[in-house]
Amino acid sequence: MIKLLAPVLMGVFLILGFTLWSPQANSQQDDAVHSLRGTTALDENNEAPDLKKPNTGNRFGKAYRQQPPLIPHKIDKYQINLKVNQCMRCHDWPYNVREGAPKISETHYKNRSGVALDKVSRSRWFCTQCHVTQTRAPAIVRNDFTPATGQR
């Protein structure tokens, strides 16, 4: 029974797939939800997206008040694991003075009970959870967000 069912099911899926992916079906669906592949036919290559390179010139402003500052330089292969956090080599006090880098916020030296610590709090250890490198990347989806500020 199972031996018979498998090819039949495969056939059904194939037919379904072809009807869904045929050019007519695509043109009708243009306004609907797309897969990441978009409307490119299966035998054609998609256009390669631009590489989003970190912008290392000037610093971008914040888009909203509570935004974690963006990182204005490359951070490829910076080691942030249980052993070492390489960001702290420049952004931890007193290293930041020597390296001329911005110091991490004082809030990052407090643990979750509010006790001030000597080193960065373990709950703040993984920088890239909040801070990302800045890039000139257009928004993938439309966004109506307006920041909470009266100075417009």
Next chain:
Amino acid sequence: MNEQDSVETGKERTGIIGLLHRIWGSLRRPTARYALGTLLATGFVGGILFWGSFNWSMELTNTETFCISCHEMEQNVYREYKQTVHYSNRTGVRATCPDCHVPKTWIHKIARKIKASNELYHHFLGTIDTPEKFEGKRLELATNVWNVMKKTDSRECRNCHNFEYMDFTVQENRAQTRHETAITDGKTCIDCHKGIAHELPKGAYEAEQKLD
């Protein structure tokens, strides 16, 4: 008296002692059969062959394949290095293990090779033969390398990287200013560039502060 007796009682000795005597004798009094020129020519050619094969076999131990034939290197540091810019990069220039860890100049290279016998010793002892043991010794091993690089003014880095060849204008802003101050402060590469080809051990920055 037959011939056998004369061999046993005479000056001629047999066995290994005899062989050594004969070698010593030929060293002290070379043959009278061949001309001095022949001896010199043979010595000359033999010298070339010896020197060539010596350097050739030393170069064999100066390859990445040789380095990672020990699992200590292959399983730990080599795999980390493969993720870094010295392995794969924009320009396609690669620095392999000996480029950074073995001096280029002959005399320093020989010194390093002699010191490497300690590494062989610990390989056979199995001092770091598991990833856990390696991790345990890592801070000490890394500090050793940093110390050496500090003492030699990062000689191996400077085989490729040189302040005088750097175009600061094409560097990132932070690199540009930092390299300029590094020159005036007389700093060396390893002072800042630690953990660029291998992962940093736990407590790396505490150890670094002690070094500075």
